[in-house]
Structures are given as C-alpha cells and as structure tokens.
Amino acid sequence: MVTKQTIVRGGNKAVKIVVSLLKFIIPSIFIMKVLEHSGLLYKIADFFAPVMAFLGLPGESALVFLFGQVTICSGIATMAVLDFTAKQATIMSTVLCIFHVVMLEGAVIAKSGANALLNAAVRFIAALFTGLVLNLILPGV
C-alpha cells in the first residue's frame, strides 16, 4: 500500500544517499581538475602514448582516456578535437566507455561496500583487452 509515508520515507533515504555521495564526488572532481590544470594529465598522457599503438589508436588518444577520467564529457570533447578513422572511433569509444571517471565512480562504489581498487584494476584491464581484441578483429584501419 503506497501512502504518503512511503513517499516521505523514500525521499528521505534518497536525500541521505545523495548527500553522502556529495562527500565523494566533489573531492574526486577537484583532484582531477588539479591534475588537468597543473599539466600533469598531459605528462601522464605522454607516458601512455606508446600503449595506444597496441589499440590501433593515435598517441594523442591517451589524452582522451585521461580527460575521460575528469568527466566523460571532457573525454568526448577531447575526441572531438582529434582526427581518427571510423574503426578508431569505435575502439576509442569502447575503451572510454569501459574506463572512465574511475575515481569518482570508485569512490561511490567504495561507499556502497565494494572494493574500488579491484573495480578500477579490472576495468583498466578489461578496457585494454577489449581495445586490443577490437583492433585485431575489426576490419579496416
């Protein structure tokens, strides 16, 4: 039976959850923004550039995945600036979708009781693995 109390109860629980998420979301975004504006993100991208070749992607796409950690829209915006083929677009998108905003989502996951580090590590491996497989089996360049 749905009563007014049902709605109030649900609303209260929701607000509690949103507030607790806030405590993780804001710091996560802040840290990523610092990385972005300090130029460290670019340095990290340079480090990962060689790995991109395995995925069949241009070296600059490391930036896409790193900006994809700030917000996925940052990653998409970075994609918009680069040139790539259709196959590369598919690979880039898949890898980005699997491995994005890991820090914020990791914080939320930890709050829910799961192991955030495990999650991040597996997602990282899964992203690389999937990108590699796609690079191998997709036709074209």
Next chain:
Amino acid sequence: MDWSKVLMETFSSSYSIILKITLIVVPLLILIECLKDIGWLEKIASHSQGVTRFFGLPGESAIGLIVGFFTGIVFGSGVIMQIQEEAKMTKTQINTLFLFIGICHGVIEETVVFTSMGANGLILFTSRFTAALIFTFLYIWVQKIRGSKGSAPLLP
C-alpha cells in the same frame, strides 16, 4: 596554475553532476520504496532469481543491475545502497555487481552519444556487454577457487 579556474570548474562540474543525480535518484528511490510497499519488489526479485543466479546474486540485486546497466554507476549504486537494506550481500556479491555495471553501464546514453561521434554503436554495446560477462565470470570463478581452497581471500 590558475586555482580560481580549478575551483570554478570543480564547482560547475560538481553542481551539474549533483543536480543530475538528485533529479534521478530521488524519484527512483521513491519509486523503489513504493514498489516495496506494494509488494512488487519481492515479486520482481523472485522472478529475477533465475537470471541473477548465474552471477551468484540475490534476486533483489536485479533492480540495481538494471538501473546501473541503463543509466550510470552512480544511480545504480544509489539503488544498491537502498537494496542492501532488504538483502544483505556478501563482499563477493557486491564486487560482482559493480564489476559488471562498471564495465557495462549507461548503455543507452553512451551508445547514442558515441554513435554520433562516429563509432559503431552495435559493436560498442556488444563489446562492453561481452567484456562485462567475461570479466565478471572470471572474478566469480577465481573467488570460487579461492573459497574452495579454504584460504582467506586477499580480495574479499
């Protein structure tokens, strides 16, 4: 480094994300509370048992799985935190849940957005879904082996 820019962007990003979360999570959780009170939550849970069994998950997690699958991790986790009241899950189970959702979530929104960027939406979706299945089952399998050996698991 321009700290004022950092702070402003942090604020604007946080604001938009939190607004989005609030607008989605509040109605969603109210809906789930309603489902609970009507008794539908139990029904959905028992019907979903057939599928969630493969992941070693309780039927109640189906709703969290579905929400996370179609929307995003953050919304899914809000639901899952709620569900934890109904059905306590073990660490392995929660890890399993978030591994799957982590690899494959937001399928509708992200597939649409990236298709507009030039990616092949079908391949995108299929790859994520397959990868999620593979790595989730790998995890479950590893945990089973660990468990049967009787040793204390490093990764609970």
